[in-house]
Amino acid sequence: MAEREASCEDPFDALIPVERARARMLSALSPVAGAPERLPLDRATGRILASAVVAAFDVPASANSAMDGYAIAAADIPADGRIALRVVGSAWAGRPFQGACARGCAVRIFTGALMPDGTDTVVMQEHVERSEDDAGARILIDHTVAPSRHVRAAGEDVAAGERLFPAGRRLGAADIGVLASLGVAGVEVHRRLRVACFTTGDELVSLQAAASGDVSDHTAPRPPGPGLLYDSNRYTLASLLSGLDVELIDLGIVADTPEATRAAFDGAAAQADLVISSGGISTGEADHVREIFHERGEIGFWRLAMRPGRPLAFGRIGQAVFFGLPGNPVAVMVTFLQFVQPALRVLAGEVATAPLVLPARAVSPMNKALGRTEFLRGVATLDEHGELVVSTTGPQGAGRLSSMAAANCLIVIDPDVARVAPGDRVGVQLLHGLLP
Ligand code: AMP
Ligand code: MG
Numbered sequence: 001m002a003e004r005e006a007s008c009e010d011p012f013d014a015l016i017p018v019e020r021a022r023a024r025m026l027s028a029l030s031p032v033a034g035a036p037e038r039l040p041l042d043r044a045t046g047r048i049l050a051s052a053v054v055a056a057f058d059v060p061a062s063a064n065s066a067m068d069g070y071a072i073a074a075a076d077i078p079a080d081g082r083i084a085l086r087v088v089g090s091a092w093a094g095r096p097f098q099g100a101c102a103r104g105c106a107v108r109i110f111t112g113a114l115m116p117d118g119t120d121t122v123v124m125q126e127h128v129e130r131s132e133d134d135a136g137a138r139i140l141i142d143h144t145v146a147p148s149r150h151v152r153a154a155g156e157d158v159a160a161g162e163r164l165f166p167a168g169r170r171l172g173a174a175d176i177g178v179l180a181s182l183g184v185a186g187v188e189v190h191r192r193l194r195v196a197c198f199t200t201g202d203e204l205v206s207l208q209a210a211a212s213g214d215v216s217d218h219t220a221p222r223p224p225g226p227g228l229l230y231d232s233n234r235y236t237l238a239s240l241l242s243g244l245d246v247e248l249i250d251l252g253i254v255a256d257t258p259e260a261t262r263a264a265f266d267g268a269a270a271q272a273d274l275v276i277s278s279g280g281i282s283t284g285e286a287d288h289v290r291e292i293f294h295e296r297g298e299i300g301f302w303r304l305a306m307r308p309g310r311p312l313a314f315g316r317i318g319q320a321v322f323f324g325l326p327g328n329p330v331a332v333m334v335t336f337l338q339f340v341q342p343a344l345r346v347l348a349g350e351v352a353t354a355p356l357v358l359p360a361r362a363v364s365p366m367n368k369a370l371g372r373t374e375f376l377r378g379v380a381t382l383d384e385h386g387e388l389v390v391s392t393t394g395p396q397g398a399g400r401l402s403s404m405a406a407a408n409c410l411i412v413i414d415p416d417v418a419r420v421a422p423g424d425r426v427g428v429q430l431l432h433g434l435l436p
Contacts, residue, residue: 015305018373031349032273034191046245047189048350053165058155063115067150070106071119074147081144087137122150168351190349196272198251198264200280204231233278243436261288269318279327305372308398309335328398334375357427360388366420377407
């Protein structure tokens with residue numbers, strides 16, 4: 001993945017476009033090797049299948065009723081639907097009718113009950129008139145009857161032999177339910193990815209230290225001290241990663257010195273599949289991540305034509321894939337969602353699809369610069385015509401993390417757009433669905 005680094009003096013057009021960088025990044029990655037694990041189904045939510053699941057039998061296994069009513073043979077019913085049938089028994093879910101239903105007869109049936117032999121159709125109970133006489137119950141059908149109506153066919157949900165979930169599928173709630181319906185009590189999943197995170201900056205104060213790690217401490221939050229700030233990025237990253245079901249290795253705050261940064265790199269690379277840092281990748285005197293990545297790592301790309309998120313470091317340190325995210329909290333989230341998340345999915349063995357970018361109409365003007373992709377924090381809603389419209393959350397400074405909390409989407413504006421006027425089309429990535 002080595003590539004010549006664009007120098008800092010390079011003009012704007014030397015920056016790498018987002019789509020090209022993403023494609024290049026994905027082509028440089030492959031799933032990390034490792035023996036799969038076998039897990040009981042109730043512990044498999046969020047995990048990624050290591051082998052495909054093939055249905056061993058039909059679901060439902062046999063035809064059954066979708067309604068409360070009467071099971072009949074459609075061939076018995078005349079075109080106008082009017083006929084009297086003798087009721088010869090009942091069928092309940094889990095308690096089938098024993099025997100066969102002869103011509104001219106019907107079986108009282110309830111939702112979920114097996115279709116009795118000799119029947120192929122269910123007439124809703126609302127469409128019959130029932131009467132009792134010495135010979136037992138009779139029904140008079142006074143409604144047209146469509147053959148096979150209100151019957152769930154065997155295999156209509158899943159057919160035996162169907163390759164339902166391929167390897168690489170991240171299991172969600174519906175998948176877990178479907179697997180249970182298929183009698184699959186355990187699945188083979190990829191091992192969890194080990195992800196090491198550290199933040200850099202002498203100005204950072206660790207929240208644990210401030211609160212003594214004591215959650216019963218109800219004292220009011222204290223300001224971090226003059227010139228200092230709480231290390232929010234490590235919390236944001238941990239929260240983003242928790243949605244991706246990884247094994248998190250929290251390496252804490254790393255001081256702005258070459259020695260501390262080198263030790264963090266080496267320690268992280270020795271134990272993780274993926275290493276994520278925040279801060280220290282600009283060209284300031286206190287920015288050592290950049291320098292140590294050059295010394296220790298194999299560099300993929302540095303400077304992207306995007307905002308927020310320039311620069312962003314990507315490459316390898318030892319066997320581990322490395323992302324050096326900017327320090328600005330909004331840039332951390334945006335670069336994570338646009339780059340780290342898709343990379344992590346590939347490394348974890350997931351076959352993932354790119355997030356949807358929906359077309360929306362801007363309702364407010366949006367400032368941007370030509371030549372770069374911009375990700376603004378937006379609020380998307382439907383207008384009175386049902387059309388998707390979007391406005392920004394307000395001021396868009398990369399340090400305003402609350403703008404991310406106020407947003408329900410990222411507004412994606414292409415590099416060739418110079419400015420957005422009300423009524424213009426923009427792309428929208430809904431955070432619900434984008435956030436892990
Ligand atoms: P840097 O890229 O290291 O120059 O960081 C840029 C800015 O991002 C800093 O001036 C801080 O305001 C902010 N920042 C850096 N790291 C963190 C962090 N871990 N948590 C919150 N804000 C941070
Ligand atoms: Mg810094």
